[in-house]
Amino acid sequence: MLIEHSAYTNRWRRVSPAAKGLFSLCGLVAAYAAATPAAACGSAAVLCVVTVLGAGIPPLRYLRVAAPALFFLAVSALSLAVSLKIGPSMADVSLHLARTGFQRVAQVCGRSLGGLAALLFLAMTTSLIDIIGLLRRLKTPEVLLDMMTLCYRTLFVFSEAVHDTLTAQSARLGYATMRHSMHSLGGLVATITVQVWQRSQALHVAALARNNDGPLRFLEQVYPHSTRDICLAVSGGAALVALVRVIS
Amino acid sequence: MHIMEGFLPLRHCIGWSVASAPFVAYGLRTINKGIKENPEQRMLLGVATAFTFVLSALKMFSVTGSCSHPTGTGLGAVLFGPAAMAPIGAVVLLFQAILLAHGGLTTLGANIFSMAIVGPFAAFGIYRLAQALKLPFGVCIFLAASMGDLLTYVTTSLQLALAFPDPVGGFAASFAKFAGIFAVTQIPLAISEGFLTVIVFNALARLNPQELKDLNVVTAKEVQA
Numbered sequence: 001m002l003i004e005h006s007a008y009t010n011r012w013r014r015v016s017p018a019a020k021g022l023f024s025l026c027g028l029v030a031a032y033a034a035a036t037p038a039a040a041c042g043s044a045a046v047l048c049v050v051t052v053l054g055a056g057i058p059p060l061r062y063l064r065v066a067a068p069a070l071f072f073l074a075v076s077a078l079s080l081a082v083s084l085k086i087g088p089s090m091a092d093v094s095l096h097l098a099r100t101g102f103q104r105v106a107q108v109c110g111r112s113l114g115g116l117a118a119l120l121f122l123a124m125t126t127s128l129i130d131i132i133g134l135l136r137r138l139k140t141p142e143v144l145l146d147m148m149t150l151c152y153r154t155l156f157v158f159s160e161a162v163h164d165t166l167t168a169q170s171a172r173l174g175y176a177t178m179r180h181s182m183h184s185l186g187g188l189v190a191t192i193t194v195q196v197w198q199r200s201q202a203l204h205v206a207a208l209a210r211n212n213d214g215p216l217r218f219l220e221q222v223y224p225h226s227t228r229d230i231c232l233a234v235s236g237g238a239a240l241v242a243l244v245r246v247i248s
Numbered sequence: 249m250h251i252m253e254g255f256l257p258l259r260h261c262i263g264w265s266v267a268s269a270p271f272v273a274y275g276l277r278t279i280n281k282g283i284k285e286n287p288e289q290r291m292l293l294g295v296a297t298a299f300t301f302v303l304s305a306l307k308m309f310s311v312t313g314s315c316s317h318p319t320g321t322g323l324g325a326v327l328f329g330p331a332a333m334a335p336i337g338a339v340v341l342l343f344q345a346i347l348l349a350h351g352g353l354t355t356l357g358a359n360i361f362s363m364a365i366v367g368p369f370a371a372f373g374i375y376r377l378a379q380a381l382k383l384p385f386g387v388c389i390f391l392a393a394s395m396g397d398l399l400t401y402v403t404t405s406l407q408l409a410l411a412f413p414d415p416v417g418g419f420a421a422s423f424a425k426f427a428g429i430f431a432v433t434q435i436p437l438a439i440s441e442g443f444l445t446v447i448v449f450n451a452l453a454r455l456n457p458q459e460l461k462d463l464n465v466v467t468a469k470e471v472q473a
Contacts, residue, residue: 001347001348003346003347003348003349004347028254028353028354031254032254032258032354065349066349068349068350069252069253069349069350072250072252073252073255075429076252076255076408079425079426079429080412082425083414083415083416083417083421083425084414084416084417084421084422084424084425085416085417085421101415104412108255108412111254111255112252112253112254112255113254114254115252115253115254115255115352115354116252116253116254116349116352118253119253119345119346119349119352119353120349122346123345123346123347123349128343128346128347131346141276143276143279143280143283143290143293143335144276144335144338144339146290146294147293147294147297147335147336147339148297148339148342148343149294150290150291150293150294150295150297150298151294151295151297151298151301151339151340151343152298152343153298154294154295154298154299155298155301155302155343157298158298158299158301158302159302159305162302162306182440182443182444182447183447185306185444185447186444186446186447186448186450186451187447187451188306189303189306189318189323189444189448190447190448190449190451190452190455190456191451192299192302192303193299193323193327193448193452194452194455194456194459195299196292196295196296196299197292197459199295200288200291200292200294200295200296201288201291203291203294203295204287204288204290204291204292207291214287
């Protein structure tokens with residue numbers, strides 16, 4: 001996972017997640033506050049530069065992470081640009097480019113780029129454990145936090161189990177044809193489904209052995225310059241929103 | 249197909265989040281009640297969330313020969329119940345946004361509504377209806393998984409059409425346009441997911457019948473059949 005790798009290796013790893021969350025929120029506000037596509041693209045560019053130059057994320061990795069979302073945006077923009085005209089009969093259906101819709105497509109694309117850049121800033125600079133810690137401070141329901149923590153800790157175990165099983169099945173030509181592929185994938189999912197119960201039982205027994213009496217508790221991470229980081233993030237974020245409003 | 253970050257207008261983001269919130273809250277209430285009665289469910293649901301996340305990352309061959317990912321809405325709804333699937337889906341979609349940049353934070357409400365609410369509830373309803381009609385177990389599972397998948401994408405089309413009505417034909421033309429685009433990939437994919445889910449349940453019934461009986465997914469008679 002490229003995002004996960006960046007979240008643990010970037011320059012701002014030790015910066016308070018609250019500060020990064022606030023700056024990302026300001027980025028989202030800027031994307032929605034932009035009245036013109038150019039302003040929204042400007043906001044996206046600023047966020048992109050801050051992520052790459054500030055947090056030290058390699059540009060190529062940034063592009064690789066953004067590529068699927070950009071592909072979705074391109075397809076969606078094309079869908080928005082094309083207008084469907086339905087005539088009186090069902091056979092009288094035609095597609096044409098709606099010229100009046102171009103401004104709307106540009107606005108949506110600009111906003112999406114701004115939003116994506118804000119999301120990538122948070123995702124590529126902040127680990128999920130830090131985000132869960134932040135959500136804990138924001139009083140998110142305990143059961144939801146427990147689900148997130150357990151999911152995060154188990155998904156790599158499952159990923160490895162899936163990888164190992166796929167390798168073993170492939171070695172036995174389990175994915176040689178489409179019919180074999182479907183059968184092998186069905187077997188794989190069934191095996192992993194059973195592991196859900198086996199692993200959860202094992203975790204429950206392990207938790208009981210440690211006198212677990214309910215929610216999972218963790219020590220909160222301490223960030224040395226939290227107040228300073230939050231002040232900087234709010235100032236930077238406010239400046240970004242103001243800039244977007246000015247160039248709109 | 250997740251709706252990406254920033255794609256929906258602000259009013260729609262808020263509207264879909266408000267629409268999804270009661271379902272997630274009801275799911276959490278159900279889970280909390282379940283945990284009080286069976287504390288081991290806390291671990292089960294966390295691990296089930298990881299399972300759903302990993303499942304959505306698996307490559308699945310579509311009947312058209314293309315490749316995509318299963319949604320797992322039908323499988324999850326039958327195994328864990330539709331109420332639990334709302335919070336599970338919410339966490340999975342949040343993780344997909346943060347770990348994979350699929351979907352987004354502002355569009356989380358809309359994505360939860362289509363993938364974690366409509367899909368699982370529709371799948372579960374169809375499964376129960378098919379059982380009531382005494383259809384064979386495999387047919388019940390196929391219908392639940394494929395229709396759950398398909399209705400998820402119908403809902404996504406509806407969400408996009410509501411947000412971006414066609415300048416000429418309005419909402420109806422926009423819905424036809426988005427549904428038409430999705431149909432090319434999603435109808436074959438829904439059929440593939442239906443077959444895959446049947447294979448999964450057949451394997452479970454053959455190798456792990458006790459787990460299926462414990463979950464009240466099947467009766468002893470159905471396992472033997």
